[in-house]
Amino acid sequence: MPINNYKGFLRMTGFCKTKIPEEIMAALEPIKDNEEAVKAYGIHLGTEMCKKILATGIKTLHLYTLNMEKSALAILMNLGLIEESKISRPLPWRRPANVFRVKEDVRPIFWANRPKSYISRTTGWDEYPHGRWSNAQNPSYGALTDYQFMRARSRDKKLQEEWAVALNSVEDIYERFKDYCLGKLRSCPWSELDGLQPETKIINEKLGHVNRKGFLTINSQPAVNAEKSDSPSVGWGGPGGYVYQKAYLEFFCSQEKLNTLVEKCKSFPYLTYMAVNKEGNWISNVNQTDVNAVTWGVFPAKEIIQPTVVDPASFMVWKDEAFEIWSRGWAQLYPETDPSRKLLEQVQNSYFLISLVDNDYINGDLFSIFKDI
Incomplete structure (x- = not known):
């Protein structure tokens, strides 16, 4: 061992x-x-x-x-x-070594970079989603606790080195997110993982570009159309199958930028979005009961597997954690009276969290909506 x-x-x-x-x-x-x-x-x-x-x-x-x-x-x-x-992954996310979760094969995408937190918040479920997310019958998530914000000493040190820098304006905040997406930073307050994941590197230049504009990304995946399931960057499920993904982007932005984005979405019929602020104010072009499969795979002698979904009910649960990270994951790296800390708290209280899906996984271009913004 x-x-x-x-x-x-x-x-x-x-x-x-x-x-x-x-x-x-x-x-x-x-x-x-x-x-x-x-x-x-x-x-x-x-x-x-x-x-x-x-x-x-x-x-x-x-x-x-x-x-x-x-x-x-x-x-x-x-x-x-x-x-x-x-090295193949049985699913796009790592299944825990827990006898009660052996059949689990569907999760919301929002915790993709915080799997330990997701496991801790779902540990009390009687059943875990299998086959389709709708089978979960709206299970309740565990409350946020200190556990979700605990970090290993080495990770805390890395965050301190890379993220506890002087922030004089929101543009300085943009710069942190941009540098992380470009691989210049190894840590991120919104991720338990080490550095960028292989599939993120496919789109990291585009991510860097949108972060420069003030769309602060914390989760993403590129569109994939019938890629072999043993692909080193996007593959899962073992050899012999084909995997598919809808392009996905999750980010924070100001109310002003959100208003512009919502208006532009009217010209992009394949884009669906959900937006919510810390207070729970909701803006969306989908119903709150709509569940959208954003990853699926086709394998020999198996039914179609759809392990990752965008679920509005789970998004509303996740938003509390995502907004809390601004303070407990980042701002707390600074002394209480530090102006950088106050700036982060202002962003936390005024920005929206947006989940954006391009449902055209064949010809779509999710990043085109950010042009001219």
Whole structure:
């Protein structure tokens, strides 16, 4: 089992009454407070141990992941046993190792970058959506708690370094979002993940452009039309199938920019949008009961799988969390009297959160609506 966390390593070895070689403790001691360095060492150590095992003629390795498979996959790639491009996802999102959720195969897109938060807010459900989101029968989400805003020390440090910069105007806020979309920053208050995801990199230049204009993106996906399911960037479900996606964009913007966007949407019949502010004021061209499948896959001998949806009821739940991140995820990185903190709170209280879908996944161009704005 790869070492992923120093305290967890000590706890596990203590529980198992394992004697730790001195050279391992000597290597870990200087880096014990640096989670990324500990993981990197764990991958290195695991790789070297596996090399020695394989060198003896043993042909089988058994790696425990404890639901943290990245280190194990890195070891296997170091050994040349798998290629990164061949690692497939069973679904577009990672299914948790929970016996009660084994059949879960549909989720709202809004928590795509905050899967731990989604799991925590749905942990009390009696049933998890399977087949179609409508089967969920409007389950209630758990309330927001401190848990949704807890961060690992290394992640908190990275956010502090990259996001706790002086903000003199809203344009400085635009710059943070733009730099993240262009891959210049590894962290984002609205994401639990590390850096941009592979499919985001397909459209990151376009994302950077709209962020410069004040449309502050926190979630997105490109349009996909019959891409092979083993595609390294957008594939899921294993080989032999084809996957599809509607272009999706979720962002914050001012009331003025929203008004312009709503007016322009009248000339784009394939675009559907939902917009809401912190107070819950709703603007949309869809009904609040309309559920829109935005990702689906076709596989041999299976029904069509549609694992990601845009659901208005869930959007209204998500908006509370999304707006709260302005203060608890970003503004709190600054001292209480810092002007940057006050600017972020002003944006939090005045901007709208928008979910925008281009339903023409074949010929559509979601980003064209932002031209001339």
